[in-house]
Amino acid sequence: MATRIRPSSKRCTVIGGSGFLGRHLVEQLLVRGYLVSVFDIQQSYELPGVTFHLGDLCNKQALLPALQGVSLVFHCASPFPGSDDRSLFQRVNVDGTGAVLEACQEAGVQKLVLTSSASVVFEGTDIKDGKEELPYAKKPIDYYTETKIQQEKLVLQACNEENGFLTVAIRPHGIFGPRDPQLVPILVDTARRGKMKFIIGDGSNLVDFTFVENVVHGLILAAEHLRPKSPLCGRAYHITNDEPVQFWDFMSQVLMGLGYDAPRYHLPYWLVYGLALLLWLLALLLRPVVRLRPTFTPMRVALAGTHHYYSCTRAKQDMGYRPLVGLQEAIVRTVESYPHLRRGA
Numbered sequence: 001m002a003t004r005i006r007p008s009s010k011r012c013t014v015i016g017g018s019g020f021l022g023r024h025l026v027e028q029l030l031v032r033g034y035l036v037s038v039f040d041i042q043q044s045y046e047l048p049g050v051t052f053h054l055g056d057l058c059n060k061q062a063l064l065p066a067l068q069g070v071s072l073v074f075h076c077a078s079p080f081p082g083s084d085d086r087s088l089f090q091r092v093n094v095d096g097t098g099a100v101l102e103a104c105q106e107a108g109v110q111k112l113v114l115t116s117s118a119s120v121v122f123e124g125t126d127i128k129d130g131k132e133e134l135p136y137a138k139k140p141i142d143y144y145t146e147t148k149i150q151q152e153k154l155v156l157q158a159c160n161e162e163n164g165f166l167t168v169a170i171r172p173h174g175i176f177g178p179r180d181p182q183l184v185p186i187l188v189d190t191a192r193r194g195k196m197k198f199i200i201g202d203g204s205n206l207v208d209f210t211f212v213e214n215v216v217h218g219l220i221l222a223a224e225h226l227r228p229k230s231p232l233c234g235r236a237y238h239i240t241n242d243e244p245v246q247f248w249d250f251m252s253q254v255l256m257g258l259g260y261d262a263p264r265y266h267l268p269y270w271l272v273y274g275l276a277l278l279l280w281l282l283a284l285l286l287r288p289v290v291r292l293r294p295t296f297t298p299m300r301v302a303l304a305g306t307h308h309y310y311s312c313t314r315a316k317q318d319m320g321y322r323p324l325v326g327l328q329e330a331i332v333r334t335v336e337s338y339p340h341l342r343r344g345a
């Protein structure tokens with residue numbers, strides 16, 4: 001049997017540490033004095049003091065060396081949410097998370113903090129001040145959400161105080177900030193193609209967008225408050241900026257900050273949703289012949305046209321969470337970090 005190295009409480013591994021959220025988390029963990037390893041299928045940067053282990057999280061044997069002597073693991077890996085590859089989501093988010101749980105327990109890891117998503121309760125209809133008690137979506141809006149639900153259930157069920165293995169899930173929503181490969185780049189790409197002219201619905205729908213540094217703060221607080229008998233054991237926590245904003249106001253501020261026009265004309269929600277659904281079906285039918293990637297997927301239309309904001313009262317009560325960076329400052333810092341995406345750049 002392989003000898004176990006005694007876990008140190010300040011030694012942690014970030015699975016998915018090469019990604020947008022993972023890298024911000026790694027940087028903040030270093031600031032807070034943690035010894036950090038990254039496990040990822042790719043290495044996207046180098047940082048003094050960070051050890052990279054390259055491998056697929058679905059492979060338990062590949063994971064084990066990255067978990068030796070580690071007491072705390074953050075799981076922030078996922079396939080790109082916009083993908084339509086069902087088997088990839090199943091393999092990585094569900095089967096892969098099973099492998100992560102087994103490897104953690106085999107290596108003697110004591111705590112696992114999962115980055116789940118607030119969208120595990122979102123079915124495409126309004127959610128206002130949604131609490132964690134809301135049931136999981138019965139009809140998840142896409143494969144990403146479907147497998148994030150299964151992933152969260154697996155992780156929370158694995159929490160076992162008797163065996164000394166504690167788990168918690170953090171559910172952020174609409175993460176944005178410097179180096180985000182999704183929200184701002186997709187928005188700018190849509191604007192550059194002249195498709196960012198329309199507001200879906202009346203534009204009054206409120207949504208949570210969460211600055212990446214606040215998500216990182218929530219993840220670290222969760223790790224530090226996750227102890228035997230603490231209320232965090234086996235529970236999920238919403239982490240947001242706690243400042244719901246009109247979806248189209250937020251988009252307009254980012255667009256105008258980068259020199260693009262804000263959308264002005266209104267289109268009825270159900271018309272756009274119906275068209276997006278038709279396009280999605282068409283893309284599915286034509287898939288054997290040609291791969292179409294519509295900009296307006298039913299999921300994006302639902303995210304853009306409904307209320308969906310969440311309460312983080314539970315995180316405030318159980319781990320003293322407060323967002324560190326307010327929304328306005330976060331938008332300014334994000335816009336400034338994308339000089340290459342400015343109009344005319």
Ligand SMILES: NC(=O)C1=CN([C@@H]2O[C@H](COP(=O)(O)OP(=O)(O)OC[C@H]3O[C@@H](n4cnc5c(N)ncnc54)[C@H](O)[C@@H]3O)[C@@H](O)[C@H]2O)C=CC1
Binds near residue numbers: 016080182
């Ligand atoms: N971006 C957002 O708005 C939100 C993201 N989340 C969750 O936050 C987490 C991090 O998301 P992002 O940083 O935005 O994504 P990202 O795509 O920037 O990072 C994901 C990382 O996971 C790695 N990865 C993917 N498959 C892997 C595999 N089989 N083995 C090892 N590594 C693998 C990728 O290489 C990448 O570095 C994900 O779990 C996502 O579901 C939750 C709510 C909102």
Ligand SMILES: CC(C)=CCC[C@@H](C)[C@H]1CC[C@H]2C3=C(CC[C@]12C)[C@@]1(C)CCC(=O)C[C@@H]1CC3
Binds near residue numbers: 081174183187295303
């Ligand atoms: C209408 C239009 C073209 C909007 C562009 C912005 C979108 C790219 C983002 C708006 C809300 C974002 C969001 C996510 C991805 C990017 C957006 C759709 C997630 C689906 C990412 C993964 C999650 O766990 C939930 C996020 C919800 C919000």
